[in-house]
Amino acid sequence: MAAPLLVHNSAPAVDVLIREAHVLDPRAGIDEARDVLVRGGEIAEIGPAGGIAAPEGAEVVEAQGRHLFPAFVDPHVHLRTPGQEHKEDLETGTRSGAAGGFCALLAMPNTDPVLDSAPLLRSVRDAAARDARIPVGFLPAVTRGMNGGELTEMAELREEGAAGFTDDGRPVVSAGMLRKALQYQRLCGGVIALHEEDPTLSGRGAMHEGDVSAQLGVTGIPSISESTMVARDALIAEYEAGRIHVQHLSARESVQALADAKARGVPITGEASPHHLCLTHEAVRTLDTRMKMNPPLRTEDDRQALIEGLKSGVIDCIATDHAPHARDEKEVPFEQAPMGTTGLETSFAAIYTNLVLPGVLTLELLVRRLSDGAALFALPTPRIAPGEPANLTLVDLDREWVVGDGGYESRSANCCFDGRTLHGKVLLTIAAGTLAFRARQLEVVR
Amino acid sequence: MKHLVSVEDLTRADIERICDRAASFSEVADREIKKVPALRGRTVLNLFYEASTRTRSSFELAAKRLSADVVNFSASGSSVEKGESLKDTVLTLGAHKPDAIVIRTPWAGAAELVAGWTPASIINAGDGKREHPTQALLDVHTLRQRLGGLDGLNIWIVGDVLHSRVARSDIMAFQKMGARVTLAGPPTLIPRGIEAMGCEVRYTLDDLGQADVVYALRMQNERMDESWIPSIREYAHWYQVNGRRLGPKQVLMHPGPVNRGVELSAEVVDSPQAVITAQVAAGVVVRMAVLYEVLAHVPSATRTPEGVPA
Numbered sequence: 001m002a003a004p005l006l007v008h009n010s011a012p013a014v015d016v017l018i019r020e021a022h023v024l025d026p027r028a029g030i031d032e033a034r035d036v037l038v039r040g041g042e043i044a045e046i047g048p049a050g051g052i053a054a055p056e057g058a059e060v061v062e063a064q065g066r067h068l069f070p071a072f073v074d075p076h077v078h079l080r081t082p083g084q085e086h087k088e089d090l091e092t093g094t095r096s097g098a099a100g101g102f103c104a105l106l107a108m109p110n111t112d113p114v115l116d117s118a119p120l121l122r123s124v125r126d127a128a129a130r131d132a133r134i135p136v137g138f139l140p141a142v143t144r145g146m147n148g149g150e151l152t153e154m155a156e157l158r159e160e161g162a163a164g165f166t167d168d169g170r171p172v173v174s175a176g177m178l179r180k181a182l183q184y185q186r187l188c189g190g191v192i193a194l195h196e197e198d199p200t201l202s203g204r205g206a207m208h209e210g211d212v213s214a215q216l217g218v219t220g221i222p223s224i225s226e227s228t229m230v231a232r233d234a235l236i237a238e239y240e241a242g243r244i245h246v247q248h249l250s251a252r253e254s255v256q257a258l259a260d261a262k263a264r265g266v267p268i269t270g271e272a273s274p275h276h277l278c279l280t281h282e283a284v285r286t287l288d289t290r291m292k293m294n295p296p297l298r299t300e301d302d303r304q305a306l307i308e309g310l311k312s313g314v315i316d317c318i319a320t321d322h323a324p325h326a327r328d329e330k331e332v333p334f335e336q337a338p339m340g341t342t343g344l345e346t347s348f349a350a351i352y353t354n355l356v357l358p359g360v361l362t363l364e365l366l367v368r369r370l371s372d373g374a375a376l377f378a379l380p381t382p383r384i385a386p387g388e389p390a391n392l393t394l395v396d397l398d399r400e401w402v403v404g405d406g407g408y409e410s411r412s413a414n415c416c417f418d419g420r421t422l423h424g425k426v427l428l429t430i431a432a433g434t435l436a437f438r439a440r441q442l443e444v445v446r
Numbered sequence: 447m448k449h450l451v452s453v454e455d456l457t458r459a460d461i462e463r464i465c466d467r468a469a470s471f472s473e474v475a476d477r478e479i480k481k482v483p484a485l486r487g488r489t490v491l492n493l494f495y496e497a498s499t500r501t502r503s504s505f506e507l508a509a510k511r512l513s514a515d516v517v518n519f520s521a522s523g524s525s526v527e528k529g530e531s532l533k534d535t536v537l538t539l540g541a542h543k544p545d546a547i548v549i550r551t552p553w554a555g556a557a558e559l560v561a562g563w564t565p566a567s568i569i570n571a572g573d574g575k576r577e578h579p580t581q582a583l584l585d586v587h588t589l590r591q592r593l594g595g596l597d598g599l600n601i602w603i604v605g606d607v608l609h610s611r612v613a614r615s616d617i618m619a620f621q622k623m624g625a626r627v628t629l630a631g632p633p634t635l636i637p638r639g640i641e642a643m644g645c646e647v648r649y650t651l652d653d654l655g656q657a658d659v660v661y662a663l664r665m666q667n668e669r670m671d672e673s674w675i676p677s678i679r680e681y682a683h684w685y686q687v688n689g690r691r692l693g694p695k696q697v698l699m700h701p702g703p704v705n706r707g708v709e710l711s712a713e714v715v716d717s718p719q720a721v722i723t724a725q726v727a728a729g730v731v732v733r734m735a736v737l738y739e740v741l742a743h744v745p746s747a748t749r750t751p752e753g754v755p756a
């Protein structure tokens with residue numbers, strides 16, 4: 001019997017009545033003001049606005065004018081434990097996730113040491129059972145040490161609760177190695193998530209190859225570094241009937257390759273990040289190291305392709321690729337800085353501000369895509385329905401805030417949206433029936 | 447002007463003012479005592495993270511001719527080799543209260559970054575492959591001295607544009623001064639998207655005759671290691687500026703140091719069309735003008751220590 005995929009600390013189950021919030025759960029078909037009563041961590045009742053009387057002992061949240069969504073699920077974050085706790089740890093990372101409205105996260109294995117063995121997986125899961133405010137799952141490495149040379153003990157890792165496998169941060173360069181991993185997947189299951197990059201094309205590149213990199217004299221990472229690998233890996237997955245997931249898509253050609261593969265019936269899915277959906281390589285002109293990530297911010301045309309993909313469903317979900325780095329690591333010249341931006345606390349607000357408010361995406365689609373990642377990795381999808389565990393986030397869509405003002409819940413501040421004014425602030429997050437985050441400004445009656 | 451980090455920040459009027467002042471300084475070099483007191487009591491720090499003989503000595507000479515005190519700091523054999531970060535090095539050296547820091551690094555954007563960490567004026571002496579603004583200014587100065595101005599000139603920049611900070615600064619400076627710029631070189635060494643800077647791109651020298659000015663870039667041997675070009679021999683065959691390709695009315699420039707027999711043949715280096723040594727001489731007067739520009743009109747950052755009479 002395999003271990004559960006998600007672990008978190010034991011906090012008391014909540015009893016709370018959220019009164020008169022606008023409840024939006026596209027999957028449950030709710031889009032109107034309702035009262036939602038949570039008892040013992042479960043959704044006990046959904047009633048007409050103002051229609052549920054608060055039971056004895058339940059906290060009451062007056063939420064008129066606010067929105068209540070099924071909480072979000074992020075299948076791609078870096079929690080830096082073990083070994084890089086100066087950037088983030090399980091407590092700060094899950095606190096950051098809760099503050100962004102998330103009720104579950106999947107952590108990547110590019111830690112120090114690399115998460116590539118069952119004893120290590122057991123130990124981080126034990127740590128998560130102590131420190132994680134919201135449920136966390138882990139994707140161990142496909143290859144030992146993420147060196148691309150030998151498979152990890154995937155079957156044992158699955159029994160210990162591996163939610164899938166990835167060498168994220170690095171591509172699986174060898175086609176033969178990916179093929180073996182997909183063959184072995186028939187024994188143990190587990191989606192193989194792929195960071196798509198051909199290092200012979202990306203080389204020492206630090207930003208998107210285009211007119212901006214040409215003018216800045218910064219070595220570029222061409223789109224084909226990603227798209228050729230998406231196309232290649234889709235063919236390998238097709239041949240082996242293997243299940244792969246393409247991480248952080250950035251280029252139009254990659255979206256096209258994913259669409260082509262899906263049209264052929266390949267069991268492949270893909271994700272896009274808030275930064276690739278909201279920003280382009282124009283943001284790199286000032287050589288601000290917060291704008292340095294891999295894959296890099298690309299052109300407006302690429303960004304439009306990601307938006308189209310997200311709308312059509314070619315891109316299955318939004319994932320932040322939350323990648324914290326310490327201040328001293330990012331306070332260096334652009335070419336020396338590590339790749340990555342934090343994203344958990346800004347994902348909803350950044351996309352809401354940049355794409356929903358201007359009418360490019362609907363709020364309903366955004367809410368959906370922020371939890372569509374769950375099902376791809378066989379995690380439960382949060383639903384606002386009686387009898388479901390309470391996974392809820394309460395958001396004030398009208399509240400404007402300046403990113404970084406008042407600091408971050410994350411240990412790191414390398415957020416590409418830092419200093420920008422965004423709309424939409426998470427006020428309350430309930431994850432797995434426990435109170436995971438509450439904004440200081442939130443008024444609670446009784 | 448407080449800093450000089452990018453040609454992008456300069457207007458045509460800025461460039462002309464600096465070049466005019468450089469022209470007035472060139473008279474100093476002919477004096478018996480080659481020194482004016484313009485920056486007496488000011489401190490100029492040369493902070494070099496890359497080997498450089500020409501640019502560093504040119505800045506040093508420029509500062510000394512303006513009577514400034516000069517401190518040279520090179521990364522090799524220093525705290526940098528002990529792992530000190532750029533920020534800590536700048537903060538440490540900044541405690542000596544330099545009025546200007548001349549900085550060269552292998553990293554794009556480092557000069558702007560440093561400007562945020564110190565009150566000193568920052569002069570970019572090369573940031574990675576991005577920019578080398580004083581080279582562009584001395585190139586403009588040299589052309590103004592030789593041809594009167596750049597308006598309407600066709601300038602061809604030939605060679606390894608991809609790795610050249612000189613090319614990027616020159617493209618902007620030449621265009622601001624009214625010239626048209628064409629880039630020519632092996633397709634592997636012309637960056638994708640560079641046309642967005644407003645220049646034409648050619649892969650042969652067939653039409654080099656259209657150029658009023660031919661600006662050859664240095665071809666570095668280490669480019670062979672990553673297969674940017676198949677061989678120096680083949681490069682020279684296709685892209686060497688030689689007596690056969692260079693017309694008698696064309697002006698030949700090069701940022702130095704020249705690889706004779708590679709990007710330039712010996713005959714053109716020694717020809718009357720070449721202004722390569724004039725560029726070197728212009729380096730000192732233009733850097734005098736730049737130091738004067740950023741320092742002369744602002745009060746010294748050097749404070750009188752407490753308790754010591756001024």
